[in-house]
Amino acid sequence: MTTLDATLTQAYLDSHYYFYIDHHSQRLKIGQRSIISQQLLIPYPNQGAVLITAWNPFSQLLDPYANDRANQQLRQSLVALKASILPAYGASADGQWREDGFFAYPISRKTACELCYRYQQNAAIFIDSGGMPELLLHPQRILGNDT
Secondary structure (H helix, E strand, O other): OOEOHHHHHHHHEEEEEEEOOOOOEEEOOOOOEEEEEEOOOOOOOOOEEEEEOOHHHHOOOHHHHHHHHHHHHHHHHHHHHHOOOEEEEEOOOOOOOOOEEEEEEEOOOOHHEEEEEEOOOEEEEEOOOOOHHHHHHHEEEEEEEOO
């Protein structure tokens, strides 16, 4: 098991996450209910959604081509799950970082964890059926601190 740096964890918590529906961006913030997400999930009361990328596995920077190729593989995995897929991205609060990804639903928490594991992401955003986004850590990552 690997310790996830507390500074990186805080960066995930402070970041802003967006997905596009009908050509309009919808903002997600961890811990703040998303009415749009909740409405999308009404037909799936026991499921949720995931906002995930395949970019930069375990925070190792890859070139744009490798990141795009990884995201296409992730997209194919989501298609195989018969998920509805919307374009999405995460951006740091200071605007210095951005990663493209997908908002997919309906997805169970277990499946979201499996995707996080398969695509070697430190974290993803899981949105429960009530529209509440939460930071979902890779199953083999634990929170650490910098002290």
